[in-house]
Amino acid sequence: MPTIIFHQIKKSYRTKKYKMKTPVLKTSADRFKTKGVEHSSSGTILIPDISGFTKFVNETEFTVGREITKQLLQVIIDNNILQLKISEIEGDAVLFYKKNVLSPLEIKNQYELMLNRFKEKIQKLSLDNGFRINLSLKMIVHFGELSTYTISNFEKLYGKAVIEAHNLLKNSISSSSYLLLTDNVFRANRKKFKGTCYYSGSQLCRVYGNLEKIGYTYFNYEDDKNTGTIKLINNFSEFESKLNISKVK
Secondary structure, three states, rough: OOOOOOOOOEOOOOEEEEEOOOOOOHHHHHHHHHHHOOOOOOEEEEEEEOOOOOOOOOOOOOHHHHHHHHHHHHHHHOOOOOEEEEEOOOOEEEEEEEEOOOOHHHHHHHHHHHHHHHHHHHHHHHHHHHHOOOEEEEEEEEEEEEEEEEOEEEEEEEEEHHHHHOOOOOOOOOOOOOOEEEHHHHHHHHHOOOOEEEEEEOOOEOOOOOOEEEEEEEEOOOOOOOEEEEEOOOEEEEEEOOEEEOOOO
């Protein structure tokens, strides 16, 4: 219900009559604007997530596990070459975002860098601590409407796309090391770039409660075996696979 703001009643000493200005209606949206809440915009959400984290925490001595987790998350953050903003660090994951379209090639290069540095750190920490650390890295990438708001100097990310991206972490992919890109990422790229995009097999679709169906394609990096490569042609990205190739229409 709109808030009605009345201006103070002013007395005119010349006419000796009271005058009141017309009430000004202020809607909820107007009130939020005055608090500095940003308008929604389209953007890309990237969530690098550590696989095997729950088992690791349960089986590792508390202080050792905490230090290992801290160093691994720092590696992910330090290798952010796309100048992504951090909305949140979520225990075993980092919620990155950028308010524009990222190409599949940019995303794949970003993930591969984080993955390689992550593996190098795992090897070093395993040697330093005297036991094998069974952790790996996957990344979920989604595109959609999002916005930010601030609470006590913390900038938070808001939107349906954020919920969808988190739900995609709970999928049926058996691999513990993969890059997942939703159909929205490819659609957004078709609007921005000219050319043709081809990408490899492994396509799935999920339904999450009241959320709409989410189609996605993933690339398996488990045991250093990637299912496809990417080439840049016609200002776009081409995904080649030994299995099968599907064309985005």
